[in-house]
Structure formats: C-alpha cells, structure tokens
Amino acid sequence: MPGKPAFLNLIPCTVALFALLCAGSISSVVADEKTPAPAADAEIQNPFPDRPKAPSIDGGVEWLNTSGEITLKDLRGKVVLIDFWTYCCINCMHVLPDLAYLEKKYPNELVVIGCHSAKFDNEKETDNIRRAIQRYEIKHPVINDANMTVWRKFGVRAWPSMVLIDPEGNYCGHLSGEGNRELLDKVLEKVIAYHRAKGTLDETPVHFELESAKLKQTPLKFPGKLLADAPQQRLFISDSNHNRIVIASLDGKLIDVIGSGQIGNKDGDYKTASFDHPQGMALVGNTLYVADTENHSIRTVDLDKKQVSTLAGTGEQARFRSAGGKLKEAALNSPWALAAIDDVLYICMAGPHQIWSHKLGSDEIGVYAGSGREDITNGPLETSAFAQTSGIAVDGDVFYVVDSEGSAVRKVDTKNKTVSTVAGTSDLERGRSLFEFGDKDGIGEKARLQHPLGVLYDHGRLFVADTYNHKLKTIDLKTNEVKTFLGTGKDGNSLNPVEFSEPSGLAKVGNRLFVADTNNQRICVVNLEDHKVSEFKIAGLTPPSLPKTVDDSFTAADKALKVAPQKVIPGVAVKINVSPRLPAEYKLSPLAPVKFTLKSAKNPDVVLARGKGAVEGDRLVLQLPAMKQLTGTYVLNLRFGYCRDGVGGLCKQHSAQWNIPLQAEKESTNDTVSLSLDLSKE
Numbered sequence: 263m264p265g266k267p268a269f270l271n272l273i274p275c276t277v278a279l280f281a282l283l284c285a286g287s288i289s290s291v292v293a294d295e296k297t298p299a300p301a302a303d304a305e306i307q308n309p310f311p312d313r314p315k316a317p318s319i320d321g322g323v324e325w326l327n328t329s330g331e332i333t334l335k336d337l338r339g340k341v342v343l344i345d346f347w348t349y350c351c352i353n354c355m356h357v358l359p360d361l362a363y364l365e366k367k368y369p370n371e372l373v374v375i376g377c378h379s380a381k382f383d384n385e386k387e388t389d390n391i392r393r394a395i396q397r398y399e400i401k402h403p404v405i406n407d408a409n410m411t412v413w414r415k416f417g418v419r420a421w422p423s424m425v426l427i428d429p430e431g432n433y434c435g436h437l438s439g440e441g442n443r444e445l446l447d448k449v450l451e452k453v454i455a456y457h458r459a460k461g462t463l464d465e466t467p468v469h470f471e472l473e474s475a476k477l478k479q480t481p482l483k484f485p486g487k488l489l490a491d492a493p494q495q496r497l498f499i500s501d502s503n504h505n506r507i508v509i510a511s512l513d514g515k516l517i518d519v520i521g522s523g524q525i526g527n528k529d530g531d532y533k534t535a536s537f538d539h540p541q542g543m544a545l546v547g548n549t550l551y552v553a554d555t556e557n558h559s560i561r562t563v564d565l566d567k568k569q570v571s572t573l574a575g576t577g578e579q580a581r582f583r584s585a586g587g588k589l590k591e592a593a594l595n596s597p598w599a600l601a602a603i604d605d606v607l608y609i610c611m612a613g614p615h616q617i618w619s620h621k622l623g624s625d626e627i628g629v630y631a632g633s634g635r636e637d638i639t640n641g642p643l644e645t646s647a648f649a650q651t652s653g654i655a656v657d658g659d660v661f662y663v664v665d666s667e668g669s670a671v672r673k674v675d676t677k678n679k680t681v682s683t684v685a686g687t688s689d690l691e692r693g694r695s696l697f698e699f700g701d702k703d704g705i706g707e708k709a710r711l712q713h714p715l716g717v718l719y720d721h722g723r724l725f726v727a728d729t730y731n732h733k734l735k736t737i738d739l740k741t742n743e744v745k746t747f748l749g750t751g752k753d754g755n756s757l758n759p760v761e762f763s764e765p766s767g768l769a770k771v772g773n774r775l776f777v778a779d780t781n782n783q784r785i786c787v788v789n790l791e792d793h794k795v796s797e798f799k800i801a802g803l804t805p806p807s808l809p810k811t812v813d814d815s816f817t818a819a820d821k822a823l824k825v826a827p828q829k830v831i832p833g834v835a836v837k838i839n840v841s842p843r844l845p846a847e848y849k850l851s852p853l854a855p856v857k858f859t860l861k862s863a864k865n866p867d868v869v870l871a872r873g874k875g876a877v878e879g880d881r882l883v884l885q886l887p888a889m890k891q892l893t894g895t896y897v898l899n900l901r902f903g904y905c906r907d908g909v910g911g912l913c914k915q916h917s918a919q920w921n922i923p924l925q926a927e928k929e930s931t932n933d934t935v936s937l938s939l940d941l942s943k944e
Contacts, residue, residue: 263351263421263636263667306459309434309452316425316433319344319375321411324388325911326395328403329471329853332375332911334431339464340373341453342427343446346407346418348381349394350667350713350730352596352612352650353440354422356579358398359556360443364450365402370465371454373912376404379413381421382699382713384730390753390764393781395473397484397503403470403911429457429464441581467915469854469903480783481803482508487599487653487716488769488778488785489543489550497769497776497798498550499785500540504806507540507552507563512771516802520550520563520570523806527557527577535570537561542599542654544607546622551607553597560597560609560620560627574620574627583614586628594618594627601654601661603676608661610651617651617663617674631674631681638668638688638695646681648672649696653727653766655719662724664714669699671717671726671737684724685709685737685744701731701751709744711735715766716778725775727765734765734777734788748788748795755782760795762786822897822919825937832926833888834933840875840882842916842939844904852877854903854913858884863895863921875902892926904941916941 318334325331334342345361347354361374376395380386385394386408395404407413416425416436424442426434426449434453437446457463483503490497496517499508506521518532526536538556545551550563551573559575573589580593595613602608602622608630609618616632630643637647649668654661662684663672670686683689687698687707700710716727724737725747733749754761765786767778775788776798785798830836842850856875861868875884882902898920905913918939 263348263353306456308456309449310426310428310432313428313432313434315431316427317412317415319377319405319412319415321407321409321415322377322405323386323408324406326388326392326404326406327376327400327470327472328911329851329905329913330911332403334427336906336912337373337375337427338431339429339462339466340468341368341371341429341450341457341463342373342375343450344375344377344412344416344425344427346377346379346413346416346421346423346425348379348385348421349391349398350382350385350650351421352667355398356440356596356613357422357424358400360440360446361402363443364446367447368450368454370467371458371463372450373468374402376400376402377407377412378404379407379410379418379421381697382730384712384732384753384764387753390781392473392476393764396477397781399474399503401470401472401474426453428453429462467917469913469915470911471853479805481800481805482783482785483805484780484783485767485778485785486540486780487542487553487767488776489545490769490771490776491545492771495771497771497785498543498545499778500543500552500767502539502541502555505537505539506806507537507543507550508800508803510798510800510803512774514798514800516800518568519803519806521806523808527554527559527572529561529571530569532568532570542597542610544600544602546602546605546607551600551602553600553609555596555598555612558594558596558613560594560600560607579613583634586618586626589620589625589627592627598652599654601656603656603659603661608654610654610663612650612652612666615648615650615667617648636667636696637693638665638670638672638683638686638690640682640688641680643674643679643681648681652715653717653768655717655724657719662717662719664717664726666713666715666729668695669711669713670695671711671714671724683707684739684742685726686711699730701728701733703735703745704743706742706744711744715764716768718768718770718775720770725768725770727768727777729764729766729780732762732764734762734768734775748793753781755779755784757786757795757797822921823937823939825920825922825935827923827925828932828935829925829927829930830892830932830935831930832892832928833890835888836886836892836924837934838884838886838898838937839934840884840900840902840918840937840939841880842882842902842904843942845942847906848904848914849907850877850880850882851903851905851913854905854915856882856884856900856902858898858900860886861897861899863897866897870896875900877902892924895921895923898922898937 423438425436486500486502509517528536542553548565552561560573575594580595598612599610605622607620619630620627632648639647649665652666653664671684702710712730715729718725726735734747763781766780769776773790777786860871903913
C-alpha cells in the first residue's frame with residue numbers, strides 16, 4: 263500500500279534491503295546451487311559490512327505489547343526487524359503470518375518490533391491499536407508512531423515496510439511490500455550465523471507483556487459480518503476471532519455453532535470443521551457460503567446435513583495478481599464479503615482490490631471487476647479500480663461495495679458492466695482518493711467516510727458501517743445524500759447515547775437493524791421506528807472450549823549447578839530462596855513469570871512439584887509442597903525474568919538448573935534452602 267505523498271523524504275542510509283543484496287552480497291545470502299559450500303573452518307563473512315548505526319526508535323506516543331519503552335541499547339545482541347504497518351491495510355495483515363513464522367523459527371535470535379505509523383486518524387489512538395493487536399493476535403512489541411516520527415527517521419515510504427538492524431545496532435537496509443518470507447529467512451540465517459560466530463549474538467530468551475492477556479473471555483470475539491435469514495427467523499454471525507459461525511434465532515436463542523473454534527482449514531461436521539478468521543457470508547437455498555478470509559478460501563456449509571466443505575481456494579494466499587481458474591486450483595487473496603445474484607456468487611477480494619465472481623455449479627472462479635490497482639476510479643469493469651473491497655449489498659442487478667481504504671461507497675451495475683462512486687471521492691490524480699477521508703455528511707463526493715467496512719441495502723437507501731468514525735450512516739440513493747444515523751463519533755459502548763467501537767457488519771429483518779459492534783465484542787439491535795438500541799444477547803452461547811496450551815518447558819541449562827547437602831525438617835513444606843546477581847541496570851521483574859519444576863535425580867521422568875514462584879525484592883521465592891520422603895537428590899529447574907530497572911519493556915528470561923541433595927533430620931530447624939546465581943556478566 264503506498265504511503266502518503268508527504269512522507270517521501272529519504273535519509274541517505276535508507277537503501278532497499280533487496281538492492282543491498284543485489285549489489286554484491288546476494289551470493290552470501292542466497293546460495294547458488296552451483297557454488298560449493300564453504301569449508302567448515304572458512305571465515306563467515308558479514309553479509310552487510312560497513313553499515314551505519316541505525317537511528318533510534320524513540321519518539322513514539324506509547325508502547326504496546328510490552329511493559330515499557332524499548333531502546334536499541336536494550337536490543338543489542340539481537341537481530342531486529344522493524345515492521346512499519348497500519349492496521350487498516352490488507353497488505354500489512356498479510357505480512358503478519360510471515361513475521362510469526364520468523365519469530366517461531368528464531369525465538370532467541372530475532373526480535374520483531376511493530377511500528378504502527380497510522381494512515382487514518384482513528385488509527386492514531388492507542389486503545390484502537392491495542393484492540394487491533396488483540397484482533398490480529400500479534401505477539402511482539404508495537405510502537406504507536408502516531409506522529410510518524412520513527413517512520414521519518416528511517417525514510418519509510420509505504421506500508422508495509424521492514425527495516426533490518428544487526429546485533430551491533432547497525433542499519434542493514436529496508437524492504438517494502440508483502441510476500442518476502444523466503445528472502446527474509448535467508449537474510450536472517452546469514453546475519454545470525456555471522457554474529458553467532460563473532461560472539462555478538464545474544465541468544466537469551468526474552469519476554470513481553472502481551473495485550474492479549476488483558477482481553478476478557480466473551481461469548482463473541484471481534485464479530486465481523488452478519489447475515490439475516492428472515493424466512494427462517496435466524497441470524498448468522500461470523501464470530502471471527504473464535505474462528506466459527508454462530509447461528510441464532512432472532513429472539514436470541516442459540517441454534518447452532520459451526521466450527522470447533524480452533525484455527526484450521528478442516529472440512530467436516532460442525533464440531534470438527536475449522537476456519538481461520540471468517541468474515542462475510544451469503545445464503546443460497548440452505549447452503550451457506552463463507553469467506554474464510556485468512557484461509558484464503560470460500561467454504562460451503564450444508565445446513566441440512568451440517569457439513570462444511572471447501573468450494574474454492576488452495577488454502578494459500580495468491581502471491582501474484584491472479585485472473586482465477588479452476589475452483590480448487592486458483593489461489594485466492596483475502597476474500598472478505600459475499601453476495602449472490604441470479605446464481606452468481608460475487609466476492610469482495612480485499613487482497614488484490616477486486617471483485618471476483620463464481621457461477622454456482624461451475625468449476626471456475628475469476629476476476630469480475632477491478633484492474634487490481636489500488637485506487638478509486640470509475641468506468642468499465644475491467645479498467646475500474648477498487649481499494650480493499652470489504653462489504654457488499656445487493657439491489658436487483660446492482661450491488662454496492664464499500665472500499666475501506668478509499669473511504670468510498672461504490673456501485674457496480676451488472677447489466678451495464680460499469681462501476682461508479684456513490685459517496686466519497688474518486689478519479690483523483692496520483693491516488694489521492696486513498697487519502698480523502700473524514701467524517702462529513704453531504705451529497706456524493708462532498709461526503710467523507712473513514713474506512714467503512716459494512717453496507718446494507720434497504721428500500722432505496724443504504725446503511726453504512728462507517729467503521730473508523732464509530733458510526734452508522736445512511737445514503738439516499740436518489741440523491742446520494744449521506745447522513746449520520748447513529749453514533750456519537752466517539753469510540754465507546756454506551757447504548758444511551760449510542761456509541762459503537764469500529765462496527766463492521768450489518769443485517770436487517772423487519773424494523774430491526776443488527777450491527778456487529780466489533781471492538782465491543784457484541785451485536786447491537788436498532789429499532790428503526792424509534793432508533794433505540796439494545797444489545798442482542800444469545801442465550802447459551804459461550805466461548806469455544808479449546809485445548810489448553812501450558813508452557814512448562816525450560817531452556818536447557820548448559821549444566822546443573824551443584825549445591826552442598828542441605829539438612830531440612832522432615833515432612834515440612836520447604837521454601838527455596840534464589841538470589842541472582844544480575845547485570846548492571848537490571849532487576850528482577852514481578853511481571854515476568856517465575857516457573858519451576860522439581861524432579862528426583864533417580865527418576866527424572868516424574869515431576870514431583872510444579873509451580874509458580876514470586877519475586878520478593880532482589881530474590882525469588884519458591885514454595886515446595888510437603889513430601890513424606892525428603893532425603894535424596896533433587897533436580898530443580900527454574901525460569902524467571904529480569905528487566906531494565908525491573909520494569910523495562912524488554913525482559914530477558916533465564917533458565918537455571920540445580921542438583922540439590924536434601925537430608926531430612928529430626929534435629930534440623932531449617933525449612934529453607936538458599937541458592938545463588940551469577941548472571942552479572944551476561
């Protein structure tokens with residue numbers, strides 16, 4: 263996604279990472295099959311020699327996913343990848359799985375820092391970024407770079423962009439766009455290998471305080487799209503972050519749940535099928551079509567047989583601008599919303615900024631409208647341009663689309679094969695339509711929206727979920743007049759006055775308008791006669807029951823530390839005090855988890871005790887349970903964290919192991935074992 267033209271200034275050291283590699287280092291990063299491997303004792307070359315020091319990463323408004331600010335000094339010894347993103351951007355969303363892959367592959371060598379440099383005004387608010395982090399399940403620290411300070415320091419020009427910094431704090435280069443996982447992986451391999459050999463790589467595990475821990479369990483989790491079935495009196499809800507579809511009666515009773523709740527791409531019955539953040543839906547007969555967004559697939563649900571199948575997509579994102587093809591062979595790119603007209607399924611394909619279509623019963627799927635260029639331009643289907651199509655509504659042979667990145671509402675005429683703009687700007691030079699947003703009622707091009715995600719047709723008017731303005735608006739299709747309908751414009755959850763938080767899905771039955779109030783984790787119902795709003799609660803709906811993932815692993819210590827035999831009172835609960843000597847400026851963190859296990863040295867497969875310790879000043883306190891047989895040698899594994907000043911944003915984790923001989927004696931008065939640990943040189 264292009265950046266705003268005002269930010270095109272480049273600093274001298276901003277050289278594309280790809281260009282750096284091609285300039286002479288590519289052979290040391292991506293090995294040629296014909297090039298023999300270097301000898302085992304050959305010196306490993308620096309893939310980025312003579313690079314300048316990186317600019318600082320201070321200047322942000324606030325840090326998220328961490329307990330405090332992080333500096334490049336804190337990150338010394340780590341390979342750092344800064345991801346410049348904005349949470350509206352579909353291309354930025356596509357980068358997140360690549361970052362998660364790299365973080366998992368290099369957990370102790372790589373630290374990813376998200377730098378959120380907002381496009382929309384709404385995205386500058388820290389709380390909104392926090393909810394986006396929770397919604398996208400991001401697990402690395404994020405800077406709220408609301409004033410574009412860090413963006414300017416690194417001369418970034420587009421979302422997404424990534425900057426690489428080596429373990430010595432040197433700027434290596436930058437790379438823009440998505441689809442670069444393989445290249446980044448190769449680069450990281452070489453940088454890590456060089457600095458490991460040089461001794462400048464710090465492979466101490468790190469710990470961050472994640473925003474996900476602040477998210478309460480709720481029946482719905484960031485619900486996305488809605489679909490009403492008036493004849494059967496039911497409402498379909500894409501419970502997106504629970505990875506399932508909820509079916510409720512219109513009077514609030516739970517009918518069924520489609521999907522196990524686990525992230526996956528599995529067909530089958532309702533309990534075993536899995537989705538990955540589904541969004542839009544369409545109903546044809548008793549078949550439900552689902553835009554399985556992050557599986558890049560279209561799924562079908564046979565509501566009679568209660569079976570889920572895959573209609574289209576390979577399960578992998580299309581990494582190129584595809585024209586389509588056979589249903590199961592054509593890779594899709596973030597399908598977001600669906601609608602059916604005369605047995606043709608129309609798909610808002612957000613990733614390539616297009617509308618796709620599929621004739622039901624055929625084996626083909628492909629582009630229907632949109633050149634693939636991200637813009638807001640009108641004209642014939644094939645030359646028109648969209649910007650992240652995110653919602654669709656049908657009126658006979660016409661359908662309406664919200665272009666979220668262009669903050670516009672578009673009209674697609676299937677008979678005349680044309681695209682026009684109903685509200686918001688279009689056809690401005692140099693892509694300026696992408697940056698003409700706001701909160702302004704008015705006629706057609708005079709009106710301003712801010713990243714709308716939902717649209718609904720209703721008897722000559724449109725309801726629009728004006729997402730980043732936290733409002734519902736209406737459009738009179740005779741005059742194209744846009745009016746605020748509900749919402750104060752402020753992010754909130756009050757029902758009187760009515761407040762929303764990034765609403766995104768709409769459905770209507772009779773005089774009731776249903777609203778997916780996404781960030782409030784709820785569905786609201788608007789009485790269209792008196793405009794009163796209530797919460798639509800579903801009796802019996804609970805969060806999915808997922809297998810618990812408990813991390814009891816410990817990084818193996820180089821060797822077990824030996825302790826002199828300890829005499830203790832028989833049958834008592836022994837307390838262990840650990841007093842670590844830490845590096846300068848570091849203190850034990852009460853926020854980092856303290857975990858331990860105790861095993862018998864004779865039978866190490868059996869865990870005798872497992873628990874959490876506590877931080878008390880400059881020591882760690884572990885409480886063991888009372889054991890009848892205490893005499894013997896025990897293996898204690900301990901994991902804890904320490905941070906700069908005890909509260910720094912980057913907390914290091916350390917695992918240690920001791921062999922502790924315990925001897926129970928009646929004469930002993932001791933119920934405490936004291937251990938020491940020297941980490942001052944780490």
